Amino acid sequence: MTRRDHRSVGEVLLDADHTARDLLPDVGDLDAAAMLRTWPEVVQTAATLWSLLPAAARLPATGPHSAPDPMPRVAAMTAALHRGNRTRRWPGPGPTDPRLQSIADSFTRAAELIDRHHAPGPTRNAAVHADADAARARIVHTLYITCHGMRLAVLAHTRAVEATVTPWGRIPAPGGLSTPRSVLSRLDAVERVTGAYVSRSFPAALAREHRHEPYGSRVATAVAAWDVHAHRAIVANPTAGHLRLVARTQELLLGHTAVLLSAAAQAGAIDAFQYATRLDQPLDLARATWGASGRSWAQFASHAARPDSPVLTQAAAEVRAALREITIDGSTTATPEVIASRVNLSSVAGTLATVLSSSTDLAHVVRDVVTDPAVTFPARAVNAAAVAGSTNSRGDGVKGSEAAHVDVKDLTMNRPIPLTPAVRALEVGRADYLIAANQTAAIAASWLPTFTAATERRQKATATRRSRSPQPARARAGAAAPRR
Numbered sequence: 001m002t003r004r005d006h007r008s009v010g011e012v013l014l015d016a017d018h019t020a021r022d023l024l025p026d027v028g029d030l031d032a033a034a035m036l037r038t039w040p041e042v043v044q045t046a047a048t049l050w051s052l053l054p055a056a057a058r059l060p061a062t063g064p065h066s067a068p069d070p071m072p073r074v075a076a077m078t079a080a081l082h083r084g085n086r087t088r089r090w091p092g093p094g095p096t097d098p099r100l101q102s103i104a105d106s107f108t109r110a111a112e113l114i115d116r117h118h119a120p121g122p123t124r125n126a127a128v129h130a131d132a133d134a135a136r137a138r139i140v141h142t143l144y145i146t147c148h149g150m151r152l153a154v155l156a157h158t159r160a161v162e163a164t165v166t167p168w169g170r171i172p173a174p175g176g177l178s179t180p181r182s183v184l185s186r187l188d189a190v191e192r193v194t195g196a197y198v199s200r201s202f203p204a205a206l207a208r209e210h211r212h213e214p215y216g217s218r219v220a221t222a223v224a225a226w227d228v229h230a231h232r233a234i235v236a237n238p239t240a241g242h243l244r245l246v247a248r249t250q251e252l253l254l255g256h257t258a259v260l261l262s263a264a265a266q267a268g269a270i271d272a273f274q275y276a277t278r279l280d281q282p283l284d285l286a287r288a289t290w291g292a293s294g295r296s297w298a299q300f301a302s303h304a305a306r307p308d309s310p311v312l313t314q315a316a317a318e319v320r321a322a323l324r325e326i327t328i329d330g331s332t333t334a335t336p337e338v339i340a341s342r343v344n345l346s347s348v349a350g351t352l353a354t355v356l357s358s359s360t361d362l363a364h365v366v367r368d369v370v371t372d373p374a375v376t377f378p379a380r381a382v383n384a385a386a387v388a389g390s391t392n393s394r395g396d397g398v399k400g401s402e403a404a405h406v407d408v409k410d411l412t413m414n415r416p417i418p419l420t421p422a423v424r425a426l427e428v429g430r431a432d433y434l435i436a437a438n439q440t441a442a443i444a445a446s447w448l449p450t451f452t453a454a455t456e457r458r459q460k461a462t463a464t465r466r467s468r469s470p471q472p473a474r475a476r477a478g479a480a481a482p483r484r
């Protein structure tokens with residue numbers, strides 16, 4: 001059974017934008033070939049979405065839309081690049097990139113929403129055109145960031161190939177150097193086209209974007225649903241893809257929790273001194289440990305498209321949308337004053353206090369998976385992790401690690417196998433550290449529910465006293481009829 005996706009078009013596009021931004025910190029781990037295989041689908045879905053948006057309003061020649069429409073150029077350049085790549089040995093057939101696939105899925109979802117709900121015929125509503133301009137800005141900004149990350153990945157691949165040149169001038173890598181160098185120059189052209197549009201429209205166009213008023217129970221509902229589905233997914237089907245998605249979503253959830261609690265402290269909704277001295281640093285450490293866990297599980301995860309269950313993916317997307325609706329303003333983090341105007345910080349702080357307790361329990365579930373010998377992962381990924389764990393900082397083998405880590409037949413066929421003892425020991429250590437960091441943060445936040453409940457009681461008592469208090473004399477005199 002699939003949960004219904006309640007996100008708006010703007011929230012779906014914001015999710016795609018942030019997914020693209022997440023590529024840049026992980027440039028060293030990006031697979032250039034997988035990204036190049038997925039890039040045509042990203043551009044195709046973006047072009048389909050672009051065609052469904054209301055036409056841009058007529059502006060003077062100096063306006064942001066005076067330049068030619070960038071989408072046909074980007075689509076044509078990508079189609080030509082894809083046709084050329086099909087005839088070359090590199091990147092060749094193979095797996096796609098899961099994050100670029102997620103961006104393409106977001107564009108597809110936004111196109112479905114617009115196609116389903118838009119009114120037939122042209123519209124003269126200025127608010128609709130302003131929203132469409134904001135959507136165009138987000139689409140092209142996402143393509144620009146994605147193209148930049150892909151170009152950096154191809155550049156790293158090119159330098160790695162250059163380093164393998166033999167003394168006889170031979171290059172053992174498939175495709176040689178000419179193909180990646182050609183791809184680099186063509187990606188640079190795409191980046192220039194999208195960058196020119198971004199420089200004119202982003203983030204200025206976002207200022208006119210329509211925003212719905214956040215409804216109070218959305219964060220609590222999204223967090224509760226995410227907690228249920230995360231536990232179910234790991235217990236019922238403990239794949240590396242599920243573990244990676246859970247870890248990355250927990251990292252994001254704790255990061256936004258820190259933003260909201262910091263705003264609550266500045267607004268007086270929670271004790272600022274208690275937050276600064278007891279909770280701030282443990283919360284940041286818990287977030288960092290989930291990030292490290294996500295990077296660790298990423299090495300075992302399949303690179304096939306859509307490796308995670310739809311229910312878990314939708315629950316994660318709803319959590320991201322519910323939090324960003326409060327914490328994001330345009331293209332940056334909202335100020336504490338803006339956050340306080342959007343939501344009852346006392347109520348949200350009470351909800352987020354439970355996040356740390358459930359985060360600790362999820363860390364225990366992760367450890368249970370690591371110690372379970374029945375859980376298997378791809379043999380090549382396990383072997384790569386074993387090799388990485390058996391080398392020191394200089395790249396030399398550790399004494400006693402000369403034996404094969406994985407059976408040759410398992411490695412050749414990439415069969416699912418349990419973790420090797422050495423890899424299991426490393427992952428158990430990471431899981432123990434994950435539990436300790438989250439438990440420390442949960443203990444540090446134990447005062448939050450009591451304080452937020454007391455704050456809400458004081459606010460209700462103050463409101464009751466004000467409603468029952470007699471009107472001021474001046475108000476009564478003004479309201480009374482004058483005597484003759």
